[in-house]
Amino acid sequence: MSEIIAPVRPTVTTVLEVRNLHKKYGNQEVLKGVDFSVASGEVKVVLGRSGSGKSTMLRLMALLEPLDAGEVIFKGNRIGVDARNRPARERTLAHQRSEIGMVFQRFNLFAHLNVLQNVTLAQRLSRKVHAAQAKEQAAEILNRVGLGSHLRHYPSELSGGQQQRVAIARALVLNPSVMLFDEPTSALDPELVNDVLAVMEKLAADGMTMVVVTHEMQFARRVGTEVALFDQGVLVEQAPPEEFFKNPQHERTRDFLRHIH
Template identity: 65%
Template sequence: MNESAAIPRPTGGPAVTTPLLQTVGLRKSYGTQVVLDRVDFGIDAGAVKAVLGPSGSGKSTMLRLMALLEPADDGSILLHGREIGTESGRAGAARLPERRLARQRAEIGMVFQRFNLFAHLDVLHNVTLGLTAVRHVGKAEAAQRAQAMLERVGMADRMRHYPSELSGGQQQRVAIARALVLEPSVMLFDEPTSALDPELVNEVLVVMEDLAAQGMTMIVVTHETGFARRVAHEVALFHSGVIVEQAPPERFFTQPEHERTRAFLAHVH
């Protein structure tokens, strides 16, 4: 949502909308290294947020925590305003048992830098596996839904190919279809084009841009500033585990408030 389209707020009051996905005071350390330092981050339904920042600043860690792939040390994650991953009780917040985590994870689609397709399965079965094995959808229906999703990413003519027979861009489009077929309410992308040869970047960005145009809620960690500028409603800069600046793209790229943002932009441009 850009600012002019945002739902008006009562002056001085809190936001009217609840973010679709939100972190509150999220903290994570590995050993003595603080990787996320009380991160408050959120995304509204239908919005696209681009997350920029130097390597090692905590971007992937935030996505992994939001996708419930790892527990946070402190803070909470809210989906549709409800706590996920943990349950707060008198003794503090406790990690949910794996079965409940699995159910909550289904709402959050994730696409990684390295596509992580199953090498021993063809394209069709890479996409149907989550439906048949996790959702217990029948084979025929799963194949139908997978085919529709593969059409959406322009890969329906490669259903019988194995990952090793595809380019990186094609593999990444299959990975996107695999996440989408489970009908998540939000998609998290962790540098989806960073492992691709330059000439293959665009075919993946086009698919993502199309997804955004259709109203998918998306958080995209990326170094593609052109994409961020064109597609994102807001851009956030991470540095050393904190969000330094967050603004609509016009302002972020042309009138950044923080010295760190200026330095980062000078470096990438």
């Protein structure tokens, strides 16, 4: 009788996670003990009404704000704090943030710098990359997002979609392990949205680990490996897109989907 050999399953490596995350602003409790993680190569799409806590979670994952309770884990190590559980020094935080790319609703480009200068600035400041090498790497990334012919343009000469693609390039050039997108198309005119989504879809196809807060349902269905719903500071449900949209398990998810449809 031949021996039955169990199939070898690929190891799932968690890149970034938060555990028991709490955050308050004044008397308003925005996050109420959230557990959330993203594994290597995953695209986690986060949905929810305005004020549900999803964008706050992203900012805490990116170490842009202090958390009230809980912890942020990057590749198995707790970040944002020192060995005595005190907030880490700014130099340490800056290094840790450089591993986590963040793209915001607003582009936040420097108006007095051209596209190439905007993208190379982070390399020069945080990684101390030589100017020639920084320009070469930036030009390569800008080609990747479809802006290779706009290196000398200034933000005022670009459309909103082009500016957002510059912002994506600025994050990518540091070669982060994970990219966080906080409603990256919400400030764009409708006709400019698809160009940005196409760049994000290409990143996903190339294996980039991503967490995307968005209202773009078709993107969530087509690109997401899992879709999550936030409501009133808690993670209500998460599931693969097919299951999430066709067979939601929670009434709050069903109510959300009824409203968006």
